[in-house]
């Protein structure tokens with residue numbers, strides 16, 4: 593990126609196109625029976641960027657995330673993550689390569705504290721094996737302590753450290769999103785996929801989530817998000833991809849997307865401008 597700092601975008605921050613994309617989709621298709629849910633989608637996500645995928649309901653956004661994370665097989669096309677082809681890999685293999693995600697519907701475990709939820713997310717990185725765990729070897733205690741410390745750090749980064757010992761599902765939605773993000777970060781990803789991080793949040797919580805996403809980007813983690821909240825998308829994204837009925841309609845900076853007549857027409861179904 594050409595600009596530094598933890599703030600929102602104040603203009604057209606552009607990602608520098610490097611030879612090695614963090615993520616690159618080439619002609620990706622996904623069919624469900626006769627339905628072309630994802631239809632010939634190609635785009636790159638540059639390292640260090642916040643890129644958003646927008647589009648009306650049913651445009652194929654969640655399906656696209658499921659293809660990238662390996663939760664659904666592609667029909668045709670290729671997906672490269674840090675230069676490696678991943679479209680044939682399983683979700684856990686892709687996670688190991690450094691990709692983490694959150695889901696459209698919050699998926700926290702009942703009966704677990706916020707801290708425990710984040711610690712679970714750390715297991716991808718954990719080295720302790722089953723037997724050392726069973727016999728509680730000193731190496732396991734050490735690793736457990738390290739996991740706990742890092743998880744606390746991440747809760748602090750997401751500004752919910754004071755909720756660490758509260759049951760995660762009893763927290764306000766905004767705090768639950770922050771726990772989810774901390775849990776995803778616990779795997780120390782290079783790329784984080786966020787599916788509608790502001791869904792169900794009020795404007796204050798949404799503004800907080802926007803700050804947290806910028807903070808994640810400032811940690812050096814690339815972010816790809818799907819989001820309906822246009823003010824969030826326009827404030828924090830470096831680039832936006834617009835999908836409509838599975839097809840890519842546009843890919844541009846937030847400023848240009850807001851001026852794109854075709855986007856305005858399909859996205860709003862009327863001739864009003866998309867306002868941030």
Ligand SMILES: Nc1ncnc2c1ncn2[C@@H]1O[C@H](COP(=O)(O)OP(=O)(O)O)[C@@H](O)[C@H]1O
Pocket residue numbers: 624627629647648649650651652653654655656
């Ligand atoms: N597992 C599935 N099986 C069949 N059809 C699906 C499946 N998932 C999504 N679809 C269809 O694919 C299209 C895109 O859905 P989705 O990716 O959820 O859109 P978005 O997230 O943009 O709202 C929709 O028409 C939806 O009904």
Ligand SMILES: [Mg+2]
Pocket residue numbers: 653654655696
């Ligand atoms: Mg969706």
